[in-house]
Amino acid sequence: MTTSPDTLLRFRDAFPILGTSTYLVSNSLGAMPAAVTDHLADYARQWQTRGVRAWAEGWWELPVKMGNEIAPLIGAAPGTVVMVPTVTQAMSAILSAIDFPPERNEVVMTALDFPSVRYAYDALAPRLGARVTVVPSDDGIAIDLDRILAAITERTRLVAISHVLFRSAYIMDAAAICAKAKSVGALIALDAYHSVGVIPVDVQALGADFLCGGVLKWLCGGPGGCFLYASPGASEQLAPALTGWQAHRAPFAFAEQMDYAQGAWRWLGGTPVVPALFAGLEGPRIIAEAGLEAIRAKSTRQTSRLIEMADARGWRVHAPREAERRGGTVAFDVPHAAEVAKTLLARDVVIDYRPGAGIRVAPHFYTTDGELEACVAAMDDILATGAWTAFAGVHSTVT
Incomplete structure (x- = not known):
């Protein structure tokens, strides 16, 4: 089975930060257009x-x-x-x-x-x-x-x-x-x-x-x-x-x-x-220009995929399960979430963290499916290797 090409990815070049970071925090600050x-x-x-x-x-x-x-x-x-x-x-x-x-x-x-x-x-x-x-x-x-x-x-x-x-x-x-x-x-x-x-x-x-x-x-x-x-x-x-x-x-x-x-x-x-x-x-x-109907359809698909990956790992999801009631963000309450979030940021996987919710991941119309997979894989690695411990007790103003 073949999937249709993601035509919204044509806008990626308009956002320079996408070339240097896995940017998944548009629910907090959208990527800056080059113009x-x-x-x-x-x-x-x-x-x-x-x-x-x-x-x-x-x-x-x-x-x-x-x-x-x-x-x-x-x-x-x-x-x-x-x-x-x-x-x-x-x-x-x-x-x-x-x-x-x-x-x-x-x-x-x-x-x-x-x-x-x-x-x-x-x-x-x-x-x-x-x-x-x-x-x-x-x-x-x-x-x-x-x-x-x-x-x-x-x-x-x-x-x-x-x-x-x-x-x-x-x-x-x-x-x-x-x-x-x-x-x-x-x-x-x-x-x-x-x-x-x-x-x-x-x-x-x-x-x-x-x-x-x-x-x-x-x-x-x-x-x-x-x-x-x-x-x-x-x-x-x-x-x-x-x-x-x-x-x-x-x-x-x-x-x-x-x-x-x-x-x-x-x-x-x-x-x-x-x-x-x-x-x-x-x-x-x-x-x-991108079109809100197309943006919404992609957002629903990608946030559903994030929930699937969280469920497969047993992580608590702080987001609605029903697609029609879910906006553009999925929060994972992973173990040591605050420290994992800081480790992700240090690796240029840009997300944010909220107490009581966990790590918030927010794909947007310019996000590739591969970036979602890479983000969750990075969480797996951080938890498996204990890399999060480098940030244990470290205060951060980035939430």
Whole structure:
């Protein structure tokens, strides 16, 4: 039996690190496209030769221009997506835009949402008159759908959850959750950092009021480039208290009072992080060319193979077994996982480690099947030879 050629491997040459490392950590930081060097040089040239004039020659509009590049990847219309520095800032801006009357003051989250957003919501919600309800997990991998749906009631003002859980890559049933939120009149904000770029997403089909994520991971765009989608209805009805001058209708009038811009512009903050936006343009363009349906199909196949190899070795897998509920990452809880991870990194097999989950392996569209086999073979060797002991007790900031 012959297998079809992997046409997605045609993109490998666009990512220089793939020539020197077995790069399996796109769930944390996507590989850098070679063209980013040129884009950053273009930024430097503009600053060097145009100085302050560069703001009027494209820099000021860049958060919306790049948002329009992201929009097709999430099924959004032009002008509904803008770029902000962090998802925590985006989700905090959403929270700050909402009123919380006593009879409808609940925010529904889960125990497996990314901690950074939880920190902000736990701190901000009480000051806004809101109360955070956290739906627990029974196994640290998934959140029971029925339990989430039951938590969304007529008292719920906002449902703010992850689309894909960061530790386990469990895909939440966003369609069912959005439908329940809508049925009781609640708003819905999805943190899609771990889905966009490896899973097809359609905000309009879901009916989400807000969706945010970043180009750091699966979109191969580097740090500092996060996106916020706001539905036209949400932008018409709401305006964030956490704001800045770029959200003003006439920012360069320097008016004393805020007069919010229309549409997605109103969700911007202060001065944009221009270098990060220059760096982030290329990755989403490559992802769009590769095609999210093809990327998802390959991801499902390769993560299934990783689970097969783990099962053959008796390693506990911290990831969903059902392909339709699994994102792009598989975590192995191998013996001495922290030390094995450090040994792999020393061998240029680039993965990451999370306490309670193990070694996270995240193939992407540019990953070969051979690289997966080599990664697991390296784990076998490290465990068999005791090579991991060289890192026993060694502190590392790389997790």
